[in-house]
Amino acid sequence: MRALLQRVDWAEVEVDEKVVGRIEHGLLVYVGVSTTDAPADAEALARKVATLRIFEDSAEKLNLSVQDANGGVLVVPNFTLMAETRKGRRPAFVAAAPAELAKPLQENFVAGLKREGCSVQQGIFGARMTVRSAAAGPVNVIVDYPPLCGASEVRSEK
Template identity: 50%
Template sequence: MRAVVQRVSRASVTVDDQVVGSIGHGLLVLLGIGPEDGDAQIRQLTDKLVYLRIFEDSEGKMNLSVLDIQGAVLVVSQFTLYADIRKGRRPSFTAAAPPALAETLVERFKNSISSHGLQVSGGVFGAHMQVSLVNDGPVTILVDSDQLSR
């Protein structure tokens, strides 16, 4: 799994001019699923994200997690995180999981996040989406589950 995690003041995702998911203060997670991903990667990424201390405490230091601030999480499926641009000018997406597997794992990831008591919103899998956000900081972190298991 690969994720682009952004600390946001607010974020939303729109499909066909309708807002299908939105949050206030919290995390926007653009989530890519690889073909070998499963429950172990979901657990690793969930544990990393819900406890990741990237929110400021009263002294302005990044010491608080999304759990600590009782924030929310917006998860948007993003197969393009597995783009291979080594050859030519058109990216290849063959390293991304097949849609049926990816959709199932995105839903399981959202459920895993919500099991921690956090509000979770999401986009519509496979739809053309517009994502709007106010990146707070800005704080943007790249997370790859392959790097978490080392």
């Protein structure tokens, strides 16, 4: 699973000209599900998103989670996060899970956030959505779970 987290002052998602989710201060989270993802990945990603410290404390250090900062989470399903762009000029979405796999995992992710104590709003899976937000910082973080191979390796010149 892949999540694009954006710290926001506010965010809302609209379907058919009706606001279906809105938060004041918190995280706008776009979530993509791959063909290899499992329920355990959704749970782990939810824990990571809920506890990732990307909000500033009184010393202006990124030391607070969305919960610590009393923020909300707006989850927007977004299969295009799984785009493959290494070849050609048109993205390929072969790694994106089909709806029958992606929707339950998306629901597991949202349920996991709620179990972690997050206040969650969400878009509608499979719908054409309009998303509006005011980025704060800006702070944007991509979280892959399971982590991409080699993503934690630090390269250094000796």
